[in-house]
Amino acid sequence: MTFPTRRIVMFRHVVVLTILLVLATGCTISQSRPPEPNRSEYVISKAAGILFVPEGGAVYGTAFALTRLMERPVYVVALFENPENGAPPLRAETTIEPGNLEFLIKSPPLTILTNHRLYTVNLSLYSDSPHTQLLGVHQQRVLFSIPPDMEIRVEKEYGVRVQ
Numbered sequence: 001m002t003f004p005t006r007r008i009v010m011f012r013h014v015v016v017l018t019i020l021l022v023l024a025t026g027c028t029i030s031q032s033r034p035p036e037p038n039r040s041e042y043v044i045s046k047a048a049g050i051l052f053v054p055e056g057g058a059v060y061g062t063a064f065a066l067t068r069l070m071e072r073p074v075y076v077v078a079l080f081e082n083p084e085n086g087a088p089p090l091r092a093e094t095t096i097e098p099g100n101l102e103f104l105i106k107s108p109p110l111t112i113l114t115n116h117r118l119y120t121v122n123l124s125l126y127s128d129s130p131h132t133q134l135l136g137v138h139q140q141r142v143l144f145s146i147p148p149d150m151e152i153r154v155e156k157e158y159g160v161r162v163q
Contacts, residue, residue: 035118035141042067042074042125043138046102050113050144056159060090060107060142062121071098074135075126080107081119089122095129112161116145 037045044065051061060080074096079089090107105123123138124131146154151162 034143038138038140039067040136040138042136043123045138045140048121048140048142050110050119050142051106052154052158052160053109057109057111058113058154058158058160059109060119060121061104062106062140062142063102063104064123064138065102066096066100069099069101070096072127073097073129075129075131076103076105077124077126077131078105078107079122079124081121083110083112083114083119110160112163113144114163115148115151118143 034049037048039045044067046063046065048060048062050058052058062078066074076094076096078092078094080092082088082090090110092105092107094103094105096103119142121140121142123140125135125137127133127135146162154160154162
């Protein structure tokens with residue numbers, strides 16, 4: 001895939017995720033305001049939310065942008081706060097190729113959520129694939145909040161228990 005083609009594909013992914021996050025936010029945020037997007041040395045948060053997926057379940061859906069173009073790949077490790085009590089964070093990884101600024105990252109599936117709660121997503125950016133040379137870190141809070149009358153529907157339609 002050529003450089004312009006990769007940028008177009010990435011842009012399309014960002015547009016689709018942004019639309020999904022706007023729809024999810026409009027449907028799920030009821031009583032609380034979502035946290036403001038964070039900015040760190042290397043990353044700007046673009047969008048973050050809990051997405052309900054058609055095949056069942058939910059995931060953290062996040063979109064970020066680098067604050068500068070990088071000449072080498074950047075290896076990102078995302079740790080998503082696990083809503084299961086005492087469970088380790090959910091982990092996902094992605095690589096940002098040189099010349100790309102925006103990237104998306106989703107968590108593994110969620111099966112339980114606490115209503116009206118803030119969750120944390122932590123990114124670690126590395127300059128090497130073994131993840132030994134840390135470039136920087138970034139944190140974003142994500143609000144999950146739905147009206148009480150939607151809790152049973154979410155459980156039935158998506159298999160996600162809401163407490």
